[in-house]
Structures are given as structure tokens and as C-alpha cells.
Amino acid sequence: MASSSSIHDIRTIAALFDMRADFVSAQVYGSGHINDTYCAWFDQSGKRIRYVVQRINHNVFKQPVQLMENVERVTQHALATLKANGSREAYRRTLTCIPSLDGKPYATDSAGNVWRIYPFVERARGYDELETNEQAYQAARAFGEFQKLAATLGGERLHETIPNFHNTPKRLEALEAAIAADSAGRAAEVATEIEFARARSADCSRITDLIASGEIPERVTHNDTKLNNVLLDDVTAEGVCVIDLDTTMPGSALYDFGDMVRTAAPTTREDDPDPANIGVRLDRFEALVKGYLSTATFLNKHELANLAFAGKLLTLECGIRFLTDYLSGDVYFKISRPSHNIDRCRNQFAFVKAIEDNMDAMEKIVAAHR
Numbered sequence: 001m002a003s004s005s006s007i008h009d010i011r012t013i014a015a016l017f018d019m020r021a022d023f024v025s026a027q028v029y030g031s032g033h034i035n036d037t038y039c040a041w042f043d044q045s046g047k048r049i050r051y052v053v054q055r056i057n058h059n060v061f062k063q064p065v066q067l068m069e070n071v072e073r074v075t076q077h078a079l080a081t082l083k084a085n086g087s088r089e090a091y092r093r094t095l096t097c098i099p100s101l102d103g104k105p106y107a108t109d110s111a112g113n114v115w116r117i118y119p120f121v122e123r124a125r126g127y128d129e130l131e132t133n134e135q136a137y138q139a140a141r142a143f144g145e146f147q148k149l150a151a152t153l154g155g156e157r158l159h160e161t162i163p164n165f166h167n168t169p170k171r172l173e174a175l176e177a178a179i180a181a182d183s184a185g186r187a188a189e190v191a192t193e194i195e196f197a198r199a200r201s202a203d204c205s206r207i208t209d210l211i212a213s214g215e216i217p218e219r220v221t222h223n224d225t226k227l228n229n230v231l232l233d234d235v236t237a238e239g240v241c242v243i244d245l246d247t248t249m250p251g252s253a254l255y256d257f258g259d260m261v262r263t264a265a266p267t268t269r270e271d272d273p274d275p276a277n278i279g280v281r282l283d284r285f286e287a288l289v290k291g292y293l294s295t296a297t298f299l300n301k302h303e304l305a306n307l308a309f310a311g312k313l314l315t316l317e318c319g320i321r322f323l324t325d326y327l328s329g330d331v332y333f334k335i336s337r338p339s340h341n342i343d344r345c346r347n348q349f350a351f352v353k354a355i356e357d358n359m360d361a362m363e364k365i366v367a368a369h370r
Helices: 010-014 064-084 133-150 168-181 187-198 206-213 253-264 282-295 301-305 307-327 340-357 359-369
Strands: 022-028 036-044 047-055 114-119 219-221 230-233 239-242 249-251
Touching: 010 022, 010 036, 010 047, 064 114, 064 133, 133 219, 133 230, 133 239, 133 253, 133 282, 168 187, 168 206, 168 307, 187 307, 187 340, 206 307, 219 253, 249 253, 253 282, 253 307, 253 340, 282 307, 282 359, 301 307, 307 340, 307 359, 340 359
Parallel strands: 219 249
Antiparallel strands: 022 036, 036 047, 047 114, 230 239
């Protein structure tokens, strides 16, 4: 039976799927804050096998069925491509969906919750905090491989499950609306941050303009490239599997790389209350560039020319989102103190400035590894 730490009846949920194994036990698993995730043990002909069982949070992901259709298409294509290329660990290098009894990549329980089950990727784990540049290299290499596999996906365009997710001009419009409304009465105290964002309005539209002109293609992208979304092999430390595919949808490869820079290359955490602590770790940035470009061999000249800028743009976008939420009364991001969102905003904007100050060095690093 499910352990006492479980808040759902995983035995009943598992019965909705074509497991071809007997349920043994389950417990809450992982450090994620959005979906409900369990590690479940099953007995298959006397052998114990682990699976990841997840309830998709439909308050965050409003279209869970379309989300799972995207995940199934991308993972099935990745698996087929890995097999065709002779990979000896094809099933370990991509997530795969266990089908429900009616053949879908998900099942819906009696309460209307949408569930999925993945085989557990053994002998590998994610890291909430990077410890070495080699880990950054391996994670970036894995994200590049994920994009490379997805680049040959045919058929119709994937569902855009979160419209305008990385549309920075739209994020700037939302900021202006929040300034005009000033619902929490905070606009006067953050005039410096507002001016910082407005002064970079031209930057906000660079990538969307390049996509609109056709100079940068729309691609299948992960859109949440925190480096703990890559599992690293326990023995070799190689990046073996990209996980957390909920935001996989149409986007720009630059968004994925830019968010890697935003999360991996700062000298301090994103909510450090002292922006003076923020800087760019050029050694970490170089590790990301080397790892990513070792597999992202499909990039065109315009994408390559904007890799360093992408780190600035995604950081600016995130800072704008934190500032917007602060002006709106902290209604979106979870906070642990009244100044949490504005601290995050100031930290992100300080990192934008640090990238601007180091842009020449960053461009030289990209050029050295192209």
C-alpha cells in the first residue's frame, strides 16, 4: 500500500495504466513545487522496478491533455531517433510515457485529475545546486542534445500550452499595465527599477523580431532549463536525461540557452537581498557554451550570434516578471518576506548590468567555441 506520506491512492491511480506489473508501495518524491510526484515500486515477475507517478497541476497547466500530447510526441520521436542512431541506452536517455489502459499517455482519475507515469531513470540524479563547471557542461550538453533530437520532429506544430511564455515584449506590456494600475501602491518606491526596464525596451523585442523576420526559426524547446532538470549519471557524471517536460512547446533555442545562463552563471542566488553580490562567472558561462555547442550543431548564424545576448534577455525578462508581481501585490510568485519579489528583481537587474559589462568577453567565449 501507499506509505503514510502519500496524499493520493497511488494503487488506484496505477490501475488506470497498462503497467503489466503489481503495485507494491509509493511515497512522495522530489523537490518540485508544482506537480504531485511519487516514486512507486512495482513487482514485475519477481523483480522490483521503480516508476515516477505524477499528478499534473491543472491550476498551473491549464491544458494538461495538450501538454501530454506534446510530451508524448517529443519523447516518442526522441526514443525512435536514439534507437535509429544505435544508442545502447535509448530508454535511459529520454523519458517515456507508460500508456493508460485506453492507450493515451495520461489517465484521468474520478476527481478529474490528469496523471502520468514514467519509468524511473536509475543510477542518475539532478542537482539543485551546481557544484562544478563539469556539471554545467554536462547539463548544457544534454539540453543541446534534447533540442537536437526535437529539431527533426515532423508533423503539426506542438500545442502552445502557455501562450507567450517567453515573449519578452508581452512581459514588458504587462509591467506597464501593473505600473498604471499600481494596485499595491508601490510604484513610487521602485521608480529606479521601472526606469531600468524601460531603458532596455529595444532589447525586449530583439529575438521576437528575428523570429518574425524568419532569421531565427521557431523550434521545439524545453523552456525551463534550470540545470536540475537534467539527470547526471551517478558514476560518469554525464548528462543522460532531460526531465520536467511540461513547458516543452514551440519557442526559440535562444530562450533555452539564455535561461541556462540566467540560472547557472551568476555569482550568487537569485533572491540574495544585496545586488552588489551579483556578477558573471565567466568560467561557468564558458562551460555552458562548450557543452551546449557540442550538441546543438543545428543552430544557424543568427542564433549563434545572439547566444551571449540571450543570457541578458532571459534575465531581463525574469526581472521584469518579478517587478510586475511586486507592483501587483505578490500574486504570482511565492514569497517568504514582503520584499522578496523586489529583492529578486533587483538581483536579476544587477545580473543584466553585469552581463552588459562582460558582453565583450562573453562574445569572445562564444566565438572561440563556434
